[in-house]
Structures are given as structure tokens and as C-alpha cells.
Amino acid sequence: MENVATDENWKNCFSQLAPGLLLFARQWARSTADAEDIVQEAFVRFWRKQHDIANRGLLYATVRSIALDFLRRDSRRARRESTAASETEQTVQPMFAIEDESQRALVAALDLLPNEQREVLVMKIWNELTFAEIASALEISQNTAASRYRYALAALKKNLPAV
Amino acid sequence: MNDFSELESQLGKLRPVQPSADLMTRVERALAEARHSESLHRGETSTATAGVLPRERRFRFNWLSLGLGLAAAAALVLFTWIQLERPAKKMPALSSITPAPQFSSPASTAQFIPAGLTQVVYHTRDEGVHFPSNSEQPMRRVRSHTRETLQWRNPTTGASLRISYPSEEVSLVAVTGQ
Numbered sequence: 001m002e003n004v005a006t007d008e009n010w011k012n013c014f015s016q017l018a019p020g021l022l023l024f025a026r027q028w029a030r031s032t033a034d035a036e037d038i039v040q041e042a043f044v045r046f047w048r049k050q051h052d053i054a055n056r057g058l059l060y061a062t063v064r065s066i067a068l069d070f071l072r073r074d075s076r077r078a079r080r081e082s083t084a085a086s087e088t089e090q091t092v093q094p095m096f097a098i099e100d101e102s103q104r105a106l107v108a109a110l111d112l113l114p115n116e117q118r119e120v121l122v123m124k125i126w127n128e129l130t131f132a133e134i135a136s137a138l139e140i141s142q143n144t145a146a147s148r149y150r151y152a153l154a155a156l157k158k159n160l161p162a163v
Numbered sequence: 164m165n166d167f168s169e170l171e172s173q174l175g176k177l178r179p180v181q182p183s184a185d186l187m188t189r190v191e192r193a194l195a196e197a198r199h200s201e202s203l204h205r206g207e208t209s210t211a212t213a214g215v216l217p218r219e220r221r222f223r224f225n226w227l228s229l230g231l232g233l234a235a236a237a238a239l240v241l242f243t244w245i246q247l248e249r250p251a252k253k254m255p256a257l258s259s260i261t262p263a264p265q266f267s268s269p270a271s272t273a274q275f276i277p278a279g280l281t282q283v284v285y286h287t288r289d290e291g292v293h294f295p296s297n298s299e300q301p302m303r304r305v306r307s308h309t310r311e312t313l314q315w316r317n318p319t320t321g322a323s324l325r326i327s328y329p330s331e332e333v334s335l336v337a338v339t340g341q
Contacts, residue, residue, distance in 0.1 A: 019178075
């Protein structure tokens with residue numbers, strides 16, 4: 001049921017979650033615009049049913065589902081963009097606001113991670129989800145989520161000897 | 164325990180790219196459109212309640228459906244009744260339907276008047292030529308199985324009385340030679 005505070009609630013929730021959600025969606029979208037489309041559709045679909053963010057795992061599961069649908073719908077375009085991106089790396093829009101070379105190296109190391117480890121890392125670090133919520137969103141066990149997180153950190157540390 | 168704390172700290176300092184300024188507006192518009200389409204789907208309009216309260220959804224009785232259902236049920240009952248009233252036995256032959264003899268009944272049955280006599284021949288068998296002792300010429304014996312039904316009706320009350328019984332008739336038919 002709707003209530004009078006619904007409009008304000010969704011704005012507060014969305015302004016807090018939007019950067020992390022956008023970063024999460026960027027795991028499957030090459031451009032910020034595509035990621036914003038995914039986040040918009042997912043949030044609207046989620047908010048119409050939930051009206052609060054108590055179940056954050058469901059929100060991220062919705063984003064992931066829509067992002068995968070987006071990939072399937074535009075597979076040809078995604079392949080074309082992927083090929084173009086690999087040929088000219090500078091065309092890929094950045095996911096982070098990089099301030100120095102150490103951060104640039106960190107982002108480069110992030111790009112080398114397997115998708116399943118990177119998505120857990122994104123959910124944990126920049127979206128502050130618990131392993132229970134990550135497990136719920138990805139439909140895996142909490143132990144698996146924690147393992148993927150540790151593997152991701154270990155891989156990053158291995159690729160960044162200065163850290 | 165956590166030897167990744169420094170790495171986690173560095174990762175935390177990375178700031179994700181902020182969404183564009185119009186994303187919030189787009190989401191707001193999409194939510195409004197979704198609410199509007201939902202209200203249209205429910206058959207509600209915003210002006211109907213001046214936007215104060217959601218209009219109460221009232222139960223509508225579908226009289227057309229009820230009428231059609233009752234008509235179908237009545238037709239079914241009528242059809243079943245007709246089927247039950249129809250005699251189940253198939254009449255092989257109707258030999259005669261005679262008008263009722265007009266006679267007065269005794270006092271006890273004075274109110275019932277004969278309504279008809281029905282004689283149904285349902286089997287006839289030719290038993291061949293015989294030579295009866297009291298006849299000089301051969302006779303063909305024909306055996307018939309019939310069912311006779313007598314019917315009375317009370318004209319004042321509409322009540323009817325029916326008596327039905329089987330009968331067997333043997334007839335001798337003279338054989339004529341050419």
C-alpha cells in the first residue's frame with residue numbers, strides 16, 4: 001500500500017544507493033548510459049513492489065537480472081562494443097573517479113578479476129552489503145560469497161605488489 | 164585475522180562515478196507513469212476522488228451472467244424432465260388406438276372417464292399350417308404378443324389412471340388355394 005511518505009522515501013533511498021547500483025550495473029554494461037537505464041528499470045520495478053529497501057538483496061538481484069536481460073537483448077551490440085572496447089581501451093567509460101596513479105593501477109587490477117569475484121567485491125565494498133545479502137542476490141551460499149570475496153582480494157594483492 | 168584491511172581501505176577510497184543529474188528525474192517520471200498505468204489498470208481515475216482517497220473498489224453484480232446461468236439451468240432441468248417423461252421402450256408397432264368406450268362408471272369411479280385404449284403388437288410369429296379337427300381346410304396359425312394399455316382420466320382434477328398388461332393372441336387364418 002502506498003502512503004504519503006512514499007515519494008520522499010524513494011528519493012532518499014535512491015540518492016543513497018544510486019552510485020553503488022550504477023557501479024554494480026556497470027559489470028554488464030559498457031557505458032554509463034546503459035547502466036543508468038538498467039538501474040532505472042530495476043529500481044522502478046523494485047520500488048513498485050517493495051516500497052522500502054529492507055530487502056536490499058532483492059534490489060541487487062533485480063538489477064542483475066535486468067542487466068543480464070539487457071545483455072541478451074543487445075548481444076550483437078554488446079559484442080560490437082566489446083570488440084571496439086578491446087581495440088580502443090580509451091572508449092570504455094570509467095567506473096571510478098580516479099585521483100592518482102595508485103588508484104589507476106587498482107582499477108586496472110579490478111578489471112582483471114573474474115566477473116564472479118568482481119561482482120561480490122563491488123557489492124561488498126561500494127554497496128556495503130552483508131555476505132547474507134550478497135548470497136541472496138546471487139543465489140549462492142554465504143560461504144561461497146565470502147570465498148569469492150577473499151579470492152578477489154588475494155588476486156588484487158597479487159597483482160599490486162606495492163600494496 | 165584480516166590481512167587485506169589495507170587493501171580494503173584503498174578500495175574504499177575509490178569513488179564510483181556519480182549518476183547523471185537527470186537519472187533521478189527519469190526514475191521519478193517512470194514511477195509516476197507506473198502508478199498511473201496501475202490506476203488505469205484498476206479502472207481508477209485521479210479525478211474521481213479528487214486525489215484525496217483511493218476510490219473504493221465496489222463489488223459489481225453481473226446480472227447478465229446470472230441471467231444466462233439461470234436460463235441454462237432451467238433449460239437443463241426442462242430437458243431432463245422431458246427425457247424422464249418419455250417412455251424408454253421403443254414401440255415396434257402400433258396396431259390400433261381405439262376411442263374410449265363411453266360408458267358410465269359406478270359411483271366409486273364416476274369421476275374417471277375412459278381416455279383411451281392402446282394395443283401394441285411387438286411380436287408376431289407364423290407357426291405354419293395346421294389342420295384343426297373341426298375344420299375341413301388347413302389353417303395358418305399366427306401367434307401375436309401384444310401389450311394393451313387402458314387409460315382413464317379425471318377431467319376435474321386432471322388425474323389419470325393407466326393399466327397396462329401383456330397379452331397373447333392366437334389367430335387361425337384360412338389358407339386359400341389358387
